[in-house]
Amino acid sequence: MSVDPVVDCGVYVNGVRDPAHRHYTDALAHVRSTGQGFVWLGLHAPDDAQMAAVASVFDLHELAVEDAVVAHQRPKLEVYGDSLFMVFRTVAYVDHLSIAETAEVVSTGEIMVFVGADYVITVRHGDQTELSSLRHRMEASPDLLALGPTVVLHAVADRVVDSYLVVVDEIDTDIEEIEEDVFGGSTVAIDPVYLLKREVIEFRRAATPLAAPLARLTAPNPWLSDEVRTYLRDVADHLTTVNERVIDYDNLLSSMLDAATAKVGIQQNTDMRKITAWAAMAAAPTMIAGIYGMNFDHMPELHWRYGYFVVIGVMVAISLTLWRTFRKHGWL
Structure with missing residues (x-):
């Protein structure tokens, strides 16, 4: 109706x-x-x-x-x-x-x-x-x-x-x-x-x-x-x-x-720089860990008593150096 x-x-x-x-x-x-x-x-x-x-x-x-x-x-x-x-x-x-x-x-x-x-x-x-x-x-x-x-x-x-x-x-x-x-x-x-x-x-x-x-x-x-x-x-x-x-x-x-x-766009660029910086900081330790994960018998310092601690120290030193560099340039 x-x-x-x-x-x-x-x-x-x-x-x-x-x-x-x-x-x-x-x-x-x-x-x-x-x-x-x-x-x-x-x-x-x-x-x-x-x-x-x-x-x-x-x-x-x-x-x-x-x-x-x-x-x-x-x-x-x-x-x-x-x-x-x-x-x-x-x-x-x-x-x-x-x-x-x-x-x-x-x-x-x-x-x-x-x-x-x-x-x-x-x-x-x-x-x-x-x-x-x-x-x-x-x-x-x-x-x-x-x-x-x-x-x-x-x-x-x-x-x-x-x-x-x-x-x-x-x-x-x-x-x-x-x-x-x-x-x-x-x-x-x-x-x-x-x-x-x-x-x-x-x-x-x-x-x-x-x-x-x-x-x-x-x-x-x-x-x-x-x-x-x-x-x-x-x-x-x-x-x-x-x-x-x-x-x-x-x-x-x-x-x-x-x-x-x-x-x-600026915010996205800032985020991408941060992501890139963190990825670079993670890349060096990952590369070292990847090399020593190959399990070859004749690798430098493989059987050295202090080899593990030295490698960990190198990873930390590289990461800290990268962190300070990125921080100085405003990426972090």
């Missing part, structure tokens, strides 16, 4: 929500019969059949409907006749005690927004950015909702970009932890650097492509009023800040990755 994807559906007239509870079919019919207000329909992870039913009522373009069901889209803006379709990638920070003890730093989802003259439909995939609190906040500002469906598009964009700012602040803490490990510790684990580098790249794929759709919306266009475009310019400014910080993090992590790799 499929789960109802409808999270909420409301009719807003002059920015005030109609208290009547209506199915989205009846809500749209009511708005179009009265010629006032717009419908705000919120959906969560609809399947093909459920989205097709919504599309038939609101006359949504089939390509946009397919994107809304399949998800996994890049941020983009599409115009289909008199309607807009916009995709946002949502990002949430995954709490963890230490970067070295987690497999994920950010999780991603998507929000699609359909905007028409008398409706706005939000389709959410994932739980990274909920919209219920956003709807309640906007209902408390009827003057803002009175601007129409496009103001909901701005509100969603603002909520998504604000969540980006929260995530970059949290990532900054993780980067400080890795910096301390790479440059402050005697040993370094390179895996956390790789992990955070991968997660920052994932974050960058979510945030950076959003700049182009916002640029189209903030430029003069026939879809949005000047007031809404002014609000969106503020969102675009925040997104620029996010993208600049993400690029800085990406470059910083690349530098730390190089430093960590170099540090691991």
